[in-house]
Amino acid sequence: MLKILHTADLHLGLEFGLLTAEDGRKLSRARLDVVRTILSVADLHAVDVVLWAGDVFDTPEPAEDWWRGLAGIFRSQRHWSRPVVLLPGNHDPIKAQSVFHRDHPFRSLLPEWVHVVESGRFELPVGDDAVILAAPCQTTAGAEDLALSLPTRAEGDTRIRVGLVHGSTFDIEGHQTNFPIARDAPEQRGLDYLAVGDTHGHRVIAGPGPAPIVYPGAPEQARFGETDTGSVAVVLIPRAGARPTIIPERVGRWTWRDETVTSLPALRRLASEDLSTTVLRLRFDMTIPVTDEKEVGELIRQLRGDLASTGRAGALVVDRSGLRVEVGALEDVMSGAPETLAIVANTLAAVSEHDDEARRAAQLLYRMLSEAPA
Secondary structure, three states: OEEEEEEOOOOEOOOOOOOOHHHHHHHHHHHHHHHHHHHHHHHHOOOOEEEEOOOOEOOOOOOHHHHHHHHHHHHOOOOOOOOEEEOOOOOOOOOOOOOOOOOOHHHHHOOOOEEEOOOOOEEEEOOOOEEEEEOOOOOOOOOOOOHHHOOOOOOOOOOEEEEEEEOEEOOOOOOOOOOEEOOOHHHHHOOOEEEEEOOOOOEEEOOOOOOOEEEOOOOOOOOOOOOOOOEEEEEEEOOOOOOOEEEEEEOOOOEEEEEEEOOHHHHHHHHHOOEEEEEEEEEEOEEEEHHHHHHHHHHHHHHHEEOOEEOOEEEEEEEOOOEEEEOOOHHHHOOOOOHHHHHHHHHHHHHHOOOHHHHHHHHHHHHHHHHOOO
């Protein structure tokens, strides 16, 4: 039996434009932290080989912190001997000056058991009964089917044959095809399993034979709207020609959540949750009186945190466009106010029906009056 841990699409060095700089750094570091978890899962299952099916880095020339960090994790694995195969994907293709090029300092830091796929002639025997066949991306986009560039099974070859490429199948709705993969590629090339990366959700694509095409899913989610992320695939192949058993194993720590609140009690409940490993996009679809606006601001502050306290959300994006604030009855707010302020408030109110800025100024003045000590 051959045991594989199959992962892909780590995207080390990925930047998060929607988030604050501090939240973005937190999410970027988590992508390096998950490497340790992946190797621990590989150890736990005593796999024979770890396959990284492309886009290990988000760019072909990532910042030094990221490639040194990854090499440092590999070098810290004491008594590790099982092979780890790194495949260049379309985000980090192998070319001159790229992180995977043999002249890049990253390569000199890698332990001998880490193998970089440099060409379509890559073959790595795993014991006597299995072989890994791989072809890298050498550009960011292409029309070549890298799976069909792998060698076919020779007559009499009874080994378990595993293909490793990065690309897209034809059946992902709304997904642009880049380095297309034919659904029958495993059948055409005599493979027992085709390990691929590109789309970030876990998917198993059945072909005409027993060998599937498998996307393991990105180990950490990269953006809102992605589904079936946060796992690796642990694969058991009993023998050549047998259908593999595929076990998704959770490794990701972060979840991404889109939440629309429609009432102040709903916002209070949300702010009481443990969201420390959640990237939260908070939207509003509600109308509140001006007297509740201060509490809404305080609850947002609790979620985000400040210089003196950690926010309840691990990372926060706030969209206030659906938050509507009602002023309330002017006579109630102005009750007992000084005559001069009452005149100003009445003047603003007179024009606020036709002027958004005046309306907002009136709201702020009313709030100041309502909160002022008697």
